[in-house]
Amino acid sequence: MFKVMVVDDDMIVRKGIMTSIAWSEYDIAFTLEARNGQEAWSKLQEHHVDLILTDIKMPVMSGIELAKKVRSECPDIEMVLLSGYEDFQYAKEAMAIGVRHYLLKPVLAEKLVSTLTGIREQLRSKRLAERGERYRNMLINEHMPLMRTKLMNELIGGKRVSDELLEKAITLHTPLTGPYYQVAVIEQDVPDDASQHAASEAEERKFFACMNIAEETLNGYYSGFLSLHKTGRMILLANLSDACSILEACKMIQGNLQRFLKLSVSIGVGEPVVGLGIATNRPSVRFPGRASREKAS
Template sequence: MNILVVDDESFVREALTETIREASSEYVIAGAARHGEEALEILQSHPVDLVITDVRMPRMDGLELCRRIYEYNPEISIVLLTGYADFSYARQAMKYQVSDYLLKPCDSAEIIQVIEKLAEAHRLQRFQKQVEQLRHSHVLEKHLNDLLYGIPIPYFNQSILPVYQCIYLLCIAPAEKVPHLIWNEQQALNAVKNIAEEWLEPQVRAVGILEEDHLVIYMFNEHVRTLPEMEALALELHSAIQSNLKLTVKLGLSQGAQHQSEVPRRYRQSCQAMQAALQEPSKHLCSYGNEDSEQELDEWVPDMSEKGKRRVVEHMLQVIDERYPDNLSLRLLADEVYMNPTYLGRIFKEDTGHSFNYYLNLVRVKQAKQLLEDFRIRVYEVCDQVGFKDPAYFSQTFKKYTGVTPQEYQNSRQADV
């Protein structure tokens, strides 16, 4: 934890810094300032997590410093040191989210107790941020993976996409068999993903998606870039991968997409370009630069289409498992993914052998059976918890799937105990 001490009295600054240093090696003194202006200079050049400041100081007092810190970075914690006479004055700083107050003179144990409490809060805050970043990254990658196969990003998650004017897709595959003594193919592709995302980040927003035998890099450009510019960038990335991993890879670059609806086609382009590069020993990169190559591109459509259908069905199954208590319908789900409900229902039945409604009720009845194992719960409560709004329809559907009514099922389970 980086701590900045601010007090106009030198002996107070020295005593505080010495106390903090002796308490734990985890606490780092980022600086010791004589007044608010000096503190702001340190804040601009050093990372600071906590500011411990006096109230009454020349040039810039503690309250003005609190206001400036709140505007500059409200995540920085502040502890105010104040004399008894200044306490009501110091309380004005509450609007700047001051974390704590210490009345002068304060002993070392009291100071360290406050710092320990704030250090723990910072640790928890950092952990929560990391969890949120991981969650955001996972959701983004899942939606971008679906988008490759024509599953649109639901309208309520559109804001998750990075800002872009155009998107290029880059497919990357090992040029030769990966030595299993070092790593397997997925580990190798994951290493390439990490390097690509980090190396490209200063120039484009890069997100890698792992497929079975290749890696797909989304390159979100805030400004429109030409294909030759992206080719030069891709070749530089190729050199970075080879020098860092000692792994030979082949790259396939798509044309640019101005809208996410173009992504499935651009993905097929980048796959085809990658295959062309794999067949050319002298080439590291191939680009899909000929818009008239319809026949060659169409050769990829059947395989990609089947993968796309599987992704759609996987998405539907996941939605049913997660949201079966909600008022789900095929039309609602179709609206969320911008697809025709009739087509959606057909591919679901082709894959699962059941209609959407039949499968949804199957999941609801399965969950109802588990809940009915608890003899204290009433049938009408189970009905509501698994997504049925009409108890009579729930009883009728339950009997259709199990051969008995919910009450009969619960009574039989109770008799078996």
């Protein structure tokens, strides 16, 4: 049910609005009423509404003052102002602070119904979109490691870069800004015996901690991301502004993994390449054929 508060210093006006229309037929309920802005604000501290229908001129606290407080502290609540012709200057002031709906007194029942039902549908659509976006983000976050791994495999596997691939990278918060790119391979020096079997929960936590530390360290030098390769190694992709080497960053990754996780790793660094071959026949970032040419140690 779409909940509404009506605020007016005239009790007859309040009761007329609340009872003269069969609001339940429109899935609308007037759940609160108040004589002025101060009383309305006090009730809002204990009760939620979706919309406030308020007069402008009232004692104690005007509709304008109420609108300012609501827009500042409860921005999700919509507001509709009721006013006479002589109050239009006040209405302009309210609209300047973001109040979009204004009705002249005496308001026709049809106009009031169409305004409130229109706002109700707008809010429903907005909330459904927000809920869908939250669910989408939840799914992305839940499957982020797997999706990043797939993206990395497509890049280092020589797949030509398309707009779809770039959009996927943006969705996964994996920057591909270049113009130069460099790949590195991170491998644990002495694999745990347990790695030959199904990973335990503690091992999984350690692995993701390793990924997070390495990526955070990398991003202190360059933008980029890491993923897990099918060989069990971690693959690092860095964006470079020129054809420099990420060797220094890789040494820092080694040091931080040893410091925080007591984990010894070797890192093979490929050569910088330029461009991702967008809309051309050039391949994307290649897996470095000579990964051991530079080795962080």
